[in-house]
Amino acid sequence: MVHRPRSTVYLEGIMDNEIIFETKNLTKQFGALVAVDDVSIKVRKNSLHAIIGPNGAGKTTFFNLLSGNIEPTSGSVIFKGRDITHQPVHRTIHYGIGRSFQITNIFPNLTVFENIRLAAQALGRDNFKFWQAASQFKQYEARTLEVIEKVGLKDRAQTLARTLPHGDQRKLELGIILAPDPEVLLLDEPTAGMAAEQVPELIALIQDIQKAGDKTVMLVEHNMNVVMSVSDAITVMHMGKVLAEGTPSEIAANKEVQTAYLGGLYELNV
Amino acid sequence: MTQTSISTRTAFFAKHRASLGVLLLLILMPFIVGLFNGASPATVFVNGNGQSKFIQGLAIEIFILALYALSFDLIFGITGMLSFGHSMFFSVGAYLTGIAIKSFGLSLPATLGWLVIAAIIQALLFGMVLPRVKGITFALVTLGIASVFHIVVMSSELGPYTGSDVGLQGVIVPDFISPANERLRFYFIALTVLILVYLLYQRFVNSPTGRVCIAIRENEGRAQMLGYNTFYFKLAALTISSLTAALAGFLHTLYQPIVSPNTAGLGFTVTALLILLIGGVGTLNGALVGAVVFRLLDYGLRRYIGESASFISGAVYVLFVLFIPYGIVGTWRLKSFQIKQGWERLLGLFR
Numbered sequence A: 001m002v003h004r005p006r007s008t009v010y011l012e013g014i015m016d017n018e019i020i021f022e023t024k025n026l027t028k029q030f031g032a033l034v035a036v037d038d039v040s041i042k043v044r045k046n047s048l049h050a051i052i053g054p055n056g057a058g059k060t061t062f063f064n065l066l067s068g069n070i071e072p073t074s075g076s077v078i079f080k081g082r083d084i085t086h087q088p089v090h091r092t093i094h095y096g097i098g099r100s101f102q103i104t105n106i107f108p109n110l111t112v113f114e115n116i117r118l119a120a121q122a123l124g125r126d127n128f129k130f131w132q133a134a135s136q137f138k139q140y141e142a143r144t145l146e147v148i149e150k151v152g153l154k155d156r157a158q159t160l161a162r163t164l165p166h167g168d169q170r171k172l173e174l175g176i177i178l179a180p181d182p183e184v185l186l187l188d189e190p191t192a193g194m195a196a197e198q199v200p201e202l203i204a205l206i207q208d209i210q211k212a213g214d215k216t217v218m219l220v221e222h223n224m225n226v227v228m229s230v231s232d233a234i235t236v237m238h239m240g241k242v243l244a245e246g247t248p249s250e251i252a253a254n255k256e257v258q259t260a261y262l263g264g265l266y267e268l269n270v
Numbered sequence B: 001m002t003q004t005s006i007s008t009r010t011a012f013f014a015k016h017r018a019s020l021g022v023l024l025l026l027i028l029m030p031f032i033v034g035l036f037n038g039a040s041p042a043t044v045f046v047n048g049n050g051q052s053k054f055i056q057g058l059a060i061e062i063f064i065l066a067l068y069a070l071s072f073d074l075i076f077g078i079t080g081m082l083s084f085g086h087s088m089f090f091s092v093g094a095y096l097t098g099i100a101i102k103s104f105g106l107s108l109p110a111t112l113g114w115l116v117i118a119a120i121i122q123a124l125l126f127g128m129v130l131p132r133v134k135g136i137t138f139a140l141v142t143l144g145i146a147s148v149f150h151i152v153v154m155s156s157e158l159g160p161y162t163g164s165d166v167g168l169q170g171v172i173v174p175d176f177i178s179p180a181n182e183r184l185r186f187y188f189i190a191l192t193v194l195i196l197v198y199l200l201y202q203r204f205v206n207s208p209t210g211r212v213c214i215a216i217r218e219n220e221g222r223a224q225m226l227g228y229n230t231f232y233f234k235l236a237a238l239t240i241s242s243l244t245a246a247l248a249g250f251l252h253t254l255y256q257p258i259v260s261p262n263t264a265g266l267g268f269t270v271t272a273l274l275i276l277l278i279g280g281v282g283t284l285n286g287a288l289v290g291a292v293v294f295r296l297l298d299y300g301l302r303r304y305i306g307e308s309a310s311f312i313s314g315a316v317y318v319l320f321v322l323f324i325p326y327g328i329v330g331t332w333r334l335k336s337f338q339i340k341q342g343w344e345r346l347l348g349l350f351r
């Protein structure tokens, strides 16, 4: 068996019903490249679980496997005890799994309002009422306004998404997955490319959402200060493999992580 | 009557002033044209020969083309599926109408019933390949399906039904809708059908379903991530489009003395594409405006230039695509927005 440190306090005595997400020997190969290599992790319900690792470590690919955007070469994805490995991607949100993208993935030629309204409408039962105007479904519009307000795009509601500044597009990306109110949020570098002064605001928002709503957040993030201060658990990936997992202090103390990833650059300031 | 209902009415008329004006014009047009040629409305009313009857005929052709172009805009302009087999949607309607009436002696309602079934089947046929192919592959696969249909209607084995390469002729149209003797009635029926379909399309595009179709055009992957099984929405668009095109084919067969196998060819799909490029892709109004411009240009060039008409019309289309890339309606919307902005800037100078 491959050497994999499993001695984290984080998972000590965890009950099955406290595990919301679990992967078993999840592997994804692109030709000869093994982007995700035999990854088995457990994510505790209502926790904020960070995935870190250098560029190319396989974090985005791992998220793609969790959200059903791609099929694994082998292994399985278990969500709340249920195997969802081979479910089509449009089912993901119906299970309560929302996914945001590292590279902004929105409807560029639609307004901010319509981007979020579409997300709010998706889980309702009105999608095929083609004889009624969309504006008659006030519940989705109300939800849209709520979310727009939450992510701080109130003044931009009628702006075309593609004309938004990058930071606002990241907020929209978050708004789109908040609208259906999923149980789990998979956030792939939500602050990527944002101006430094906007980052704390967005992180605070994510923490708020997680705490207030009993939600589980899985977060890919490069800013180590952020990761160390907000996470309940951290999984470190390196070349597709899990290098280490544990609480922030366990990770910070891990020699292997220090040399392979943190390279001594990060110092835990607690 | 209460104050509010009066003011909502006024608002309705104000908002739709332009559309209502066009509608009124279309209703009066046969009579106005008649007056210009010294024919009294009464003469026009009893379908007397003359300029008015001719113009009504041209308008009927435009209405049918507009229906056909609308149906293409729904799948191409709104939902973002490029089909190169769209002419088949029209042609199946046209041929089936002719065969049902001529070979099987069916009534018009029965014919329409069969058309609905056929239209749904062909939408499913196109839809079957949807989960497997996207983009240009979808275009080529649909072209393949339509080409098979084209070859089938041209085949000599089906000659007794389709008229092979000559085309289907000799369809006896019921007297009450005869394009020769009751043209004015035909004109109003075609106009009514077009308006109803257009209103239905406007509603569809603004409905929860239509909004998802637009989302699919914009970013299908994202639409799926939102939880939409995009296949069903594309199938819905294909079905409505197929029903509309078949209805256009139905009117075509009733109006034209002959159904040409060209209606099944790639050329006729390109016609739909050209109409949208002229009028504006994905705007719905563009299909109407485009059909008018396309048909009048075609008619004008043929009449005044003759032989080299198709060469010139080709050049005109190229110029259109180069200089009015969003089509007439699309460009107008951009411009009117810019004009409004410019106007506001100007007013701002005096504040």
Ligand SMILES: Nc1ncnc2c1ncn2[C@@H]1O[C@H](COP(=O)(O)OP(=O)(O)O)[C@@H](O)[C@H]1O
Pocket: A030, A033, A035, A053, A054, A055, A056, A057, A058, A059, A060, A061, A062
């Ligand atoms: N669709 C793909 N086809 C081929 N290689 C891919 C694909 N997606 C990702 N990769 C490769 O897999 C590796 C992991 O990439 P990724 O998951 O994006 O890493 P991270 O998000 O940790 O930066 C990289 O070497 C990347 O080039």
Ligand SMILES: [Mg+2]
Pocket: A059, A060, A061, A102
């Ligand atoms: Mg990544």
